[in-house]
Amino acid sequence: MKTIITAAAICIAQVIAGPALAQSTAIPVGAGATLVPPVGWAMVRTNDVVRFTPPENDLRVAIVPVTTARDASDAVVQAWKQALPSFARPPHLTQKVPAREGWDEIVVVSYDVPPAEKAMAQAVAFRRGTAWTIVAVEGALATIAKRSGQFNTSAETLRPTGFQKENFTGKPAHRMDAARIEALKQFVRTSMTTLKIPGVGLAIIDHDRIVYEGGIGVKDVTSAKPVGKDTLFMIASNTKGMATLLLATLVDQGRLDWDRPVIDYMPGFKLGDAATTQKVLVKHLVCACTGLPRKDMQWLFNTRADTGPQEAFAQLAVTQPTSGFGEVFQYNNLMASAAGYLGAHILYPDMEIGAAFDRAMQERIFDPLEMRATTFSNAKAMAGDWAKPYDTDINDRLAKVDVRYNDTVVPYRPAGGAWSSAHDMALYVRDELDEGMLPSGKRLLSAANLLARRVHNVPVGEQMWYGMGLEDDSSKGVSVIQHGGSMFGYKSNWFAVPSAKVGVVVLTNAESGYTLTEGVKRRLLELLYDGKPEAAENIASAARRSDEAMAKLRSEVDQDVSAAEAAPYVGRYTNADLGPLTIRYTGGKMELRATSMWSDAGLKRNKDGTVSLVTLSPGMLGFDLLAGKRGDRRTIVLNDNQHEYVWEEAAS
Template sequence: MTPRLSACLLVLPLLLVAPVSAQETASAPTAATALPAQLADFDAYVESARKRFDVPGIAVAIVKDGHVVLEKGWGVRKMGTNEPVTAHTQFAIASNTKAFTSMAISMLADDGKLSLDDRVIDHLPWFRMSDPYITHEMRVRDLLAHRSGLSLGAGDLLYWPGTTYTGREVAERLKNVPINGSFRGQYAYDNILFGVAQLVVEQASGQSFQSFLDTRILGPLGMKETRYNSDFLKPGDEFATGHAALDFKDVRPLAAPMTWSNVAGAGGIYSSVHDMARWMDVQLAGGIISGSGDDAKRLVSDKRHDAQWQVVTPIPVSKPSVPQLEPLKPNFAGYGEGWFLSDYRGHKLVWHTGGWPGMVSKVTMIPDLGVGVVVLTNAEMGGAFNSITYRVLDAYTGASKTDWVAAYGAALDKSRGDADEGWKKHLAQREAASKPSLPLAKYAGTYRDPWYGDVVVERDAKGLRLRFTRTPELVGRLEHWQHDSFIVRWDQRWLNADAFVDFDLDHDGVIQGVRMQPVSPLTDFSFDFQDLRLAPVATP
């Protein structure tokens, strides 16, 4: 939940929203009456992004200086239906949830219930990392800043794509997740520590995380269309269905909404662009809930709001994958407390993306211009939300029009081409005539990883099958690759996460361990198979 960005990266004309009813809430940004002239063709532009990136439905909201300039949907909530996406359609916002978790921590700091300099073990005495020094020195702020020493997406298989572990069990298993970097030494995006931050919120507040969000954030902001996670979608809710490209090719709807009730603080929330406009408005207002006179209230202090938008962890700036994206290269990049920070055309950006099985999204703000844009989509194509976001940012920064759809389309084509070339190299190196060293039945058994748990290889009439015991979706057929290496082809083809499975044999031909590695570079990083250290479990 992290950002699932490895693949890229209605009837009326442009609809302006009506004034918000006074009965709704004082927190709602008021309506404006005009878009920049540069967005006069915005309908056609969004439709071009939908077509280029094969996205069934997109919703967008734009706020400016406390006004909702636009909130609208395009396309459908599910392929094969006529149910339109509107401003009120609920999507999984995934890692955009992290800013809500950060806000909860800041509010508790304002309440005097914690300090961001507190040790995590001050609030969760049982908390352990695999390094005792990091365990002792990990502060609450470190949970929000991706600088723990964990590798990219470490531990994500504990809840991705959905497991039977509880939130407490996920956090407790951190004690065995390997540390591959130095503590506070570099940036590496993780999700699991935001699950720990959720537990800190619960301990410090005395409330469930759901209750805290509902009573302290969503309720005061009037975010009536926002749900804690997909388990809390209600009958009559206008929620979108996620879509994925099976085997990276044919886009199809997913069978059912995914849920991460065990790490909701990292990416659980469902929301609409209508509600997310309220969220951006309070952010751009410095934590003040919009109102007039004595009705104005503050969600969070100036001090804590500003701290969330200050760089805690610098992020190296990389070269764009294609020349067309060169104008987007920032001068600086970093991560604050639940927010990415960078610059664009001389303006500071505060932003985040979200990636979920079948849905990706982006929230972006230009604080000094009072501008915010949110793009929610029901397919796994970052090129769509990026190309739409930058068209809006260009309109408000006075930049000339750029066809970002074409630019991100070129990046998508390159990433797919690179993946195809990588597969050709694998094929060229393969000794296809080789045979497994052992009879297939010898590979069957239970293999245990210290942090994930058990993975089972079973022999049946057709060969071998592999099953992750705590992850119902991770079941597939083992196909022989070469020597003692196989490829697991998952039954659920929308996962796009087939992996090499390499058995390590000793000099006597006894299996000592199993390692895994995603086959395609397009596979989402949350399939952190490479961190598994599977060893055979002795049978009694």
């Protein structure tokens, strides 16, 4: 044992000693493969093993060649022996994913890591012929969350030496004619069945025309009422691009400058300390590049009926970035909220800032684009033609999501609070394709300021960047402008391919909807450019892996908790940020209730002897809350990768 520990320590020391990389050219790794190293990470090559370590030195990535192995699992075991001989974690789940980018087989092995460790471990096995290239990762969850953009940008470049990836650069796009429209609709229908999605709002734009808009499936499983072109879905973070469009209209008028400090327009704005606050430019609010990590748990768990827009600013004032400006991609909803409210404040400084934002968006974006149904009012949306939200429960049964969960976004609505329809979203996407020109011949804004939102601020993957409330995916040689949205029971996205003058809108009322939106993007490229037929396999594989993961969760979580089993956790707990948490046993179930979140719960016994309470209600399924103690008081711990929240037992 001592020898193994010493060998591991030597490996770590070697990595720490390596220089940080600034190169962007591929290097040989693994068994006949190449990879572009992650920028800013240290690299050491020891024999045939290449190791990378980020600046935090608490995460290890090793790329290991294995020339012969019985199968992927055997190859992974051999790789760990080379990369980290002391590694002894048991596998948690082994899953095959579609072989892409020149590989013959790809298998992902995740490992059982108790939540108290706040760590992750995973190995991915890539086979070409009989040889394997293994990417082994172990270390801090906080660091992999912080540096996911850097890691993904590098990892996505791993491919066999000499392999030429699919590229549509310079290839003429087909028009979305009747046959291709029907092919896309049929793909959506089939995928909805596979993914258990009740309803989809779909729209297709081709050369300034909306060539299809309508619904597939139902907006309400009980009534079986169909989705139509005007059925409203919560579009969540798709709101961000609309909010930056509002800001762009102000830039057009000279009332706002992307490169001026926020405090020039809003002197009371604060982000962390004074030095950080002074550096924050307007563009930093929406670029996901300021080093501010996600901080969603406070608004998800502790949004009260009287919580207002100022709460976003209050939270930003006490939050410090965890990486440098422009260093890495870190997505933050509070910053996006502040951006929308900044625009509203400039326009209507004497109005309550939430009402000012609603008015600004209506007058400057929705009305000019004739998006007549789009609204920020949950009550208004649900009084008319709207799709109810769904999820599959832990037993794989389709169930309604409590739509009240989505009330939590109202105070932060510039980041994700809008409702819209396939028709209205098609009008918005058409304007993106037309670069601000309205059908009337008038301009909503200049092309220059609309396009400024697509600037490549920070990479999120290979040839993929986050701009200002928009993403540019150019990984296939053509630019696809997009932005997804996720709230409880609603997943959506839209895709604009400017070079083809084609756009697609996909709105869903199911937690599994994100997989469909990604499938639609792939299928669209196949139809436009005769791409390799991968979309259907991607959907089938994602559904299978989701089923496998859910089956694993079912095997680990005791859903039928007795009163005696629940007793050690029943009680009232408090946390300064997340508010109160009550755990009770009623009606034969254990229940958790926070200010704005509630769920049935089961118990999971972790490998280190600790116990987690796992949420079970549709939409909330899978939150892991670790039970523990601080002194004589019981605690419940929620970790969102870069923040740890501890509810402590309330004094009796």
